[in-house]
Amino acid sequence: MDVSELLDGLNDKQREAVAAPLSNMLILAGAGSGKTRVLVHRIAWLMQVEHASPYSIFAVTFTNKAAKEMRTRVEETLQSPVGGMWIGTFHGLSHRILRAHHREANLPESFQILDSDDQQRMIRRLLKAMNIDEKKWPAKQLSWYISARKDEGLRPKDIQAYDATEQLMLNVYTAYQEACDRAGLVDFAEILLRCYELLQQQPTLLRHYQQRFRHMLVDEFQDTNSIQYQWLRLLAGGENNIMIVGDDDQSIYGWRGAKIENIKRFLQDFDADTIRLEQNYRSTATILKASNALIQNNSERMGKSLWTEGNQGEPISIYAAFNELDEARFTIGKIKSWLQDGNALTDCAILYRNNAQSRVLEEALLQEGLKYRIYGGMRFFERQEIKDALSYLRLISNRNDDAAFERVINTPARGIGDKTLSHIRDCARNESLPLWYAAKAVIEQQHLAGRAATAVTRFIELVEQLDEKLVELELAEQAKTTIEHSGLLAMYQAEKGEKGRARVENLEELINACGQFELPVEEEFSSPLQGFLAYTSLESGEGQADEHEDAVQMMTLHSAKGLEFPLVFMVGVEEGMFPSQQSHEESGRLEEERRLCYVGMTRAMQKLYISHAESRRLYGQEKYHSPSRFLRELPEECIEEIRIKTQVSRPASTNRFSASVSHAAFEDSGFNLSQRVLHPKFGAGTVLNYEGSGAQSRIQVNFDDVGTKWLVTAYARLQAI
Ligand SMILES: Nc1ncnc2c1ncn2[C@@H]1O[C@H](COP(=O)(O)OP(=O)(O)OP(=O)(O)O)[C@@H](O)[C@H]1O
Numbered sequence: 001m002d003v004s005e006l007l008d009g010l011n012d013k014q015r016e017a018v019a020a021p022l023s024n025m026l027i028l029a030g031a032g033s034g035k036t037r038v039l040v041h042r043i044a045w046l047m048q049v050e051h052a053s054p055y056s057i058f059a060v061t062f063t064n065k066a067a068k069e070m071r072t073r074v075e076e077t078l079q080s081p082v083g084g085m086w087i088g089t090f091h092g093l094s095h096r097i098l099r100a101h102h103r104e105a106n107l108p109e110s111f112q113i114l115d116s117d118d119q120q121r122m123i124r125r126l127l128k129a130m131n132i133d134e135k136k137w138p139a140k141q142l143s144w145y146i147s148a149r150k151d152e153g154l155r156p157k158d159i160q161a162y163d164a165t166e167q168l169m170l171n172v173y174t175a176y177q178e179a180c181d182r183a184g185l186v187d188f189a190e191i192l193l194r195c196y197e198l199l200q201q202q203p204t205l206l207r208h209y210q211q212r213f214r215h216m217l218v219d220e221f222q223d224t225n226s227i228q229y230q231w232l233r234l235l236a237g238g239e240n241n242i243m244i245v246g247d248d249d250q251s252i253y254g255w256r257g258a259k260i261e262n263i264k265r266f267l268q269d270f271d272a273d274t275i276r277l278e279q280n281y282r283s284t285a286t287i288l289k290a291s292n293a294l295i296q297n298n299s300e301r302m303g304k305s306l307w308t309e310g311n312q313g314e315p316i317s318i319y320a321a322f323n324e325l326d327e328a329r330f331t332i333g334k335i336k337s338w339l340q341d342g343n344a345l346t347d348c349a350i351l352y353r354n355n356a357q358s359r360v361l362e363e364a365l366l367q368e369g370l371k372y373r374i375y376g377g378m379r380f381f382e383r384q385e386i387k388d389a390l391s392y393l394r395l396i397s398n399r400n401d402d403a404a405f406e407r408v409i410n411t412p413a414r415g416i417g418d419k420t421l422s423h424i425r426d427c428a429r430n431e432s433l434p435l436w437y438a439a440k441a442v443i444e445q446q447h448l449a450g451r452a453a454t455a456v457t458r459f460i461e462l463v464e465q466l467d468e469k470l471v472e473l474e475l476a477e478q479a480k481t482t483i484e485h486s487g488l489l490a491m492y493q494a495e496k497g498e499k500g501r502a503r504v505e506n507l508e509e510l511i512n513a514c515g516q517f518e519l520p521v522e523e524e525f526s527s528p529l530q531g532f533l534a535y536t537s538l539e540s541g542e543g544q545a546d547e548h549e550d551a552v553q554m555m556t557l558h559s560a561k562g563l564e565f566p567l568v569f570m571v572g573v574e575e576g577m578f579p580s581q582q583s584h585e586e587s588g589r590l591e592e593e594r595r596l597c598y599v600g601m602t603r604a605m606q607k608l609y610i611s612h613a614e615s616r617r618l619y620g621q622e623k624y625h626s627p628s629r630f631l632r633e634l635p636e637e638c639i640e641e642i643r644i645k646t647q648v649s650r651p652a653s654t655n656r657f658s659a660s661v662s663h664a665a666f667e668d669s670g671f672n673l674s675q676r677v678l679h680p681k682f683g684a685g686t687v688l689n690y691e692g693s694g695a696q697s698r699i700q701v702n703f704d705d706v707g708t709k710w711l712v713t714a715y716a717r718l719q720a721i
């Protein structure tokens with residue numbers, strides 16, 4: 001390929017960066033200015049012009065998917081394969097080095113990676129052996145302490161305990177590390193730290209890699225943490241050159257130890273030059289102007305200005321939804337018209353602050369038969385905590401459900417170990433019994449030692465008691481009681497950090513899902529619980545689109561980093577949701593939330609919708625939120641507010657779940673309770689309920705063929721018959 005072609009499609013500043021002489025460089029630039037593009041072209045340039053071998057190139061990306069894409073883009077640009085090039089995440093690349101040098105790293109050849117569940121299970125075992133009360137010292141909190149120390153590059157010997165509390169955590173760290181080393185196990189944080197230490201302690205090895213990786217490149221540098229920075233510094237400390245690209249305004253992992261200051265440290269430590277890119281190629285002028293205005297409210301920015309030659313584009317639409325269901329309906333409606341206009345689903349993304357928010361949207365998409373893909377996360381009913389809770393419910397409603405039994409017998413931990421379980425499994429096999437009955441038989445035959453027998457008996461009693469309790473309750477209460485009494489809630493509440501919080505929120509959202517569940521009329525179930533369980537298992541098996549299928553992209557704002565989509569919806573942009581409640585409590589968090597909002601808005605290329613709901617039922621509670629402060633920070637000329645206009649206006653009765661409906665409200669709708677109506681798609685039905693007022697009002701109809709549905713009155717096109 002011709003050299004000039006490598007520089008085609010780049011502006012002057014980008015060319016300057018791509019064709020710069022070998023040196024250390026920082027590309028500091030706002031969203032959509034072509035940082036990632038520059039990185040790709042730089043790699044191609046190094047190979048083509050500097051005659052660098054693919055073996056000498058080492059590139060770090062933020063996700064494995066980004067690594068794959070980058071490799072493909074380099075190959076496309078060069079039109080040749082670049083197999084020997086090292087490209088991956090910090091974890092992936094460190095792991096690769098550890099595999100190659102496991103002996104020097106004091107690891108067995110077959111060393112295994114411990115995921116966070118395994119890690120906690122291990123800590124729990126140690127706590128027992130050390131006689132430490134797990135209620136006071138939850139395993140999750142300890143694992144968090146250990147990982148945070150490792151992320152700072154600290155081993156137990158490097159830490160001076162402040163007080164008795166820290167001393168205890170330190171003792172657990174020590175014991176945990178010994179146990180991992182004995183068993184040949186490494187957790188995520190260990191992968192980085194171990195690799196760092198390996199390179200530090202083995203000068204020959206370090207020199208080897210320093211000489212080999214002449215060219216190092218790092219994307220999304222603003223989100224590196226301490227150990228990653230030290231690791232880079234060590235590896236890039238020889239004859240090699242390093243180019244980092246980043247945007248201080250997009251640093252969104254401070255809560256996980258990322259340090260924006262690393263950008264400034266880099267400039268000093270590496271004596272690097274800075275190149276700024278200022279032209280944005282991604283978004284319309286309107287989207288860009290609004291994002292710039294938003295981020296200007298942060299202090300201590302490194303300062304960048306972005307401009308575009310692109311057209312003005314449409315204003316950003318802001319939709320004030322009545323509640324989360326209305327928000328989902330609005331979003332899906334817009335996606336349908338996008339599709340009808342001949343566009344692809346895959347070009348639109350729905351972005352939300354918390355994983356739990358996806359459920360209502362998933363259901364609305366399923367209802368319309370639209371494919372979707374959840375990116376970087378699991379579908380709601382496949383999440384660990386949700387599966388735990390559903391397994392209790394399954395076992396309660398069907399004692400023969402062995403999979404459910406296996407999942408919950410020792411979750412939360414109740415001292416039932418592998419030995420006891422294998423006794424039960426043997427008995428089940430020998431006597432052809434489901435595990436539940438085998439467990440009972442094993443107890444009756446007194447085949448278990450005292451403690452194990454007590455633990456199993458307690459478990460059996462727990463499930464039987466729950467079964468009795470549930471009889472009288474409604475579905476949502478059944479779920480709530482089960483989640484609380486099983487100990488699942490307490491277990492997940494004890495998990496500290498963002499993940500633990502998310503799990504508890506998801507459990508609460510499950511209760512919410514039960515509350516909103518409507519039994520399908522066309523199928524027969526012995527109870528609402530049976531119906532709900534059937535629905536969840538179908539739900540989790542279907543709908544998720546295959547990789548190449550055209551599907552709506554759904555993800556958290558965090559996972560959207562680096563990506564772009566023609567059409568973007570940001571949902572749930574309300575005070576208390578986004579910025580999140582917690583961000584008021586910790587200093588600096590509000591600015592991080594604003595950066596997250598900036599990341600979200602700058603994903604949009606052509607059109608951006610932002611919505612907020614007046615009332616939102618999430619985590620099992622209905623809350624009233626005001627629109628996010630971030631919305632007030634957007635210039636008026638960039639936005640348009642969408643309201644559904646009707647002549648009727650009336651003080652709102654906003655509680656969708658209130659059982660009593662005033663007659664006046666019904667009259668507003670033009671329909672009466674139990675009136676027969678005709679819908680163009682769903683056919684004939686009977687009016688059951690009515691809520692809200694004016695534009696926000698909706699009506700519940702039990703259709704003869706398709707069952708009960710809530711419809712927005714203004715859109716429903718119902719006719720009296
Ligand atoms: N000189 C250019 N001419 C035309 N299109 C460009 C140019 N530079 C970048 N682009 C396009 O602009 C979009 C944004 O580029 P890119 O993803 O590299 O930006 P970025 O700075 O890495 O963004 P982010 O901060 O979100 O990661 C891409 O679609 C890219 O192909």
Ligand SMILES: [Mg+2]
Pocket residue numbers: 035036037562
């Ligand atoms: Mg990028």
